[in-house]
Amino acid sequence: MPxxxxxxxREVQAAQEPVRFGPLANYIGFHLRRAQTASFQAVAHRIGQxxxxxxxYALLTLIEQNPGITQTALSRADGRDxxxxxxxxxxxQKRGLIRRERIAGDKxxxxxHLTPAGSAxxxxxxxxxxxxxxxxxxxxxxxxxxxFIRQLRRIVSALSADTGEDGPDGEAQP
Amino acid sequence: MPxxxxxxxREVQAAQEPVRFGPLANYIGFHLRRAQTASFQAVAHRIGQxxxxxxxYALLTLIEQNPGITQTALSRADGRDxxxxxxxxxxxQKRGLIRRERIAGDKxxxxxHLTPAGSAxxxxxxxxxxxxxxxxxxxxxxxxxxxFIRQLRRIVSALSADTGEDGPDGEAQP
DNA sequence: GAAAACTAGTTTGATCTAAAACTATTTTGA
DNA sequence: TCAAAATAGTTTTAGATCAAACTAGTTTTC
Numbered sequence: 001m002p003x004x005x006x007x008x009x010r011e012v013q014a015a016q017e018p019v020r021f022g023p024l025a026n027y028i029g030f031h032l033r034r035a036q037t038a039s040f041q042a043v044a045h046r047i048g049q050x051x052x053x054x055x056x057y058a059l060l061t062l063i064e065q066n067p068g069i070t071q072t073a074l075s076r077a078d079g080r081d082x083x084x085x086x087x088x089x090x091x092x093q094k095r096g097l098i099r100r101e102r103i104a105g106d107k108x109x110x111x112x113h114l115t116p117a118g119s120a121x122x123x124x125x126x127x128x129x130x131x132x133x134x135x136x137x138x139x140x141x142x143x144x145x146x147x148f149i150r151q152l153r154r155i156v157s158a159l160s161a162d163t164g165e166d167g168p169d170g171e172a173q174p
Numbered sequence: 175m176p177x178x179x180x181x182x183x184r185e186v187q188a189a190q191e192p193v194r195f196g197p198l199a200n201y202i203g204f205h206l207r208r209a210q211t212a213s214f215q216a217v218a219h220r221i222g223q224x225x226x227x228x229x230x231y232a233l234l235t236l237i238e239q240n241p242g243i244t245q246t247a248l249s250r251a252d253g254r255d256x257x258x259x260x261x262x263x264x265x266x267q268k269r270g271l272i273r274r275e276r277i278a279g280d281k282x283x284x285x286x287h288l289t290p291a292g293s294a295x296x297x298x299x300x301x302x303x304x305x306x307x308x309x310x311x312x313x314x315x316x317x318x319x320x321x322f323i324r325q326l327r328r329i330v331s332a333l334s335a336d337t338g339e340d341g342p343d344g345e346a347q348p
Numbered sequence: 349g350a351a352a353a354c355t356a357g358t359t360t361g362a363t364c365t366a367a368a369a370c371t372a373t374t375t376t377g378a
Numbered sequence: 379t380c381a382a383a384a385t386a387g388t389t390t391t392a393g394a395t396c397a398a399a400c401t402a403g404t405t406t407t408c
Contacts, residue, residue, distance in 0.1 A: 019251040022239035023300060024232060028310040028319065029213045031326035033228070034253045036210035038333040039203045041366090054207070055394080058198060065196035072356060077193040079208045081396050086358055088394085108356040108403050126197060136202040139332045140325055145202065151314055151322055152205035158313045159212040215396090229364080246386060255366050260388055262364085282373045282386040 032155075039136065047128045050121075055080070057129060059088060060114065060122045063098060068111040070103075079156070097121055206329075213310065221302045224295075229254070231303060233262060234288065234296045237272060242285040244277075253330070271295055 024030045043054045055078075062077050063069060071089065075082040089112070092098045097118035100110040114122065140148050198204045217228045229252075236251050237243060245263065249256035263286070266272045271292035274284040288296060314322050 019236070019243070019247060020239040021251070022235055023303065024235050024239075026323070027303060027307045028314060028323060028326075029217060029228065029303075029307060030232060031323050031330070032206070032210045032213050033232075035326040035329040036206045037253050038330045039206050042333045043203060044366095053394085054203065058204060058207075061196055061198050062193070065194040065198075069193070070356075073193065077195070079211050080394095082357070083359080083397075084395050106356080106404075110357080129197065129201060129203075133201045133203060135333075136329065139328050140202060144325065148322075148325060149200070149202060149205050151318065152202075152209040154313050155209040155310065156205070156212045159216045159309075211395095218396095227364085244386075254364095256387070257367075257389080258365050280374075280386080284387080 039132075042135075043129070043132050046132055047125055050124065052121075052125060056088060056092065057122075057125045059085070059092065060097065060118060060125065063112045064114050064119065064122050067113050070109045070111065072109070074112065079160075092118070213306075216309075217303070217306050220306055221299060224298065226295075226299060230262060230266065231296075231299045233259070233266065234271065234292060234299065237286045238288050238293065238296050241287050242275075244283045244285065246283070248286065253334075266292070 021030075040054055043057075047053070047057065058078055059074065062074055066073075066077075069077075071085055072082055075085050078085075089098065089100070093100060095117075096115055099113045099115055101113065103109050103111050137145055195204075214228055217231075221227070221231065232252055233248065236248055240247075240251075243251075245259055246256055249259050252259075263272065263274070267274060269291075270289055273287045273289055275287065277283050277285050311319055
């Protein structure tokens, strides 16, 4: 990502610094995407050294918190399509971080577990994630954090209501 | 997106409704991604009939608001890498929605403009976008909207500070 | 007790994305 | 001035994502 480095004068208005956002400036969706992208990139750079992405971290954590979870339940919890999980989980398995066990009563589904290596990786990633979220906490302000997360969750549950999804209803605030 | 349809009892804890989110429950970044995904999908379904994506809509609007903008400036304003814009803009040009004019003083860059067809498409999309954002407004509450957007923008500008990006500083609230 | 409907997971196809390498041009600075 | 550094945009590469089609196994229903 190259620094913009003082752009020179131009006859074309738009090449200058001040860009007009028009209706986008008032759209929650637009700012949501920009904030998410920025956050994603920041974490990705933090944990990219260890060959992880924020998405893989979320999978490891959800499996850690819910040993034996199935892929479909994991997909719902993570808000990603189950077909997206297939290659991600294969990768984690190939790296020896998770196990997939057949469930006795149902030969269709797998029970997912972390391996010891997976637990270790998760522990290391938690530290990075915590550091990143501390930064976000500073940006948002701890006194606003609870409400901010509540608002984000409300968006998730309201917009995916028609798809029957459950919003993250875990333990909310410390 | 299939409805989950009342899951039956299982011996595996995790297949049940209540999924534990652990540290993720308190991570702004996690909820940010989930909210953004949900919002993106909702808009995509709305405007998908017309073969548009939220990303294409943002490009059209930014070009509409900043006639003659260059691709690099557009990339910065939209928060996406310029290489991502190349195919998107080629598509818009092929569909006759934008023009790319060589800039007199600089043979490297293009000045982007909407065609009349592009303006018409943008107008139609604005209606969809407005409808979607009205829904988000209801979810967040108009009395909280300004602060919510301010928080999202703070995340963008704080996290991309090292990359030299400018946060969206357009006209803020109505 | 089958046939039909449903569920779990994978495969395939189409998009979208960032990053790095590359070409062409412009600016800088010694 | 002219070589080096910087900038605009494209190409290439690799990876992620969803949706739909598919396979295999399970439940429902008549």
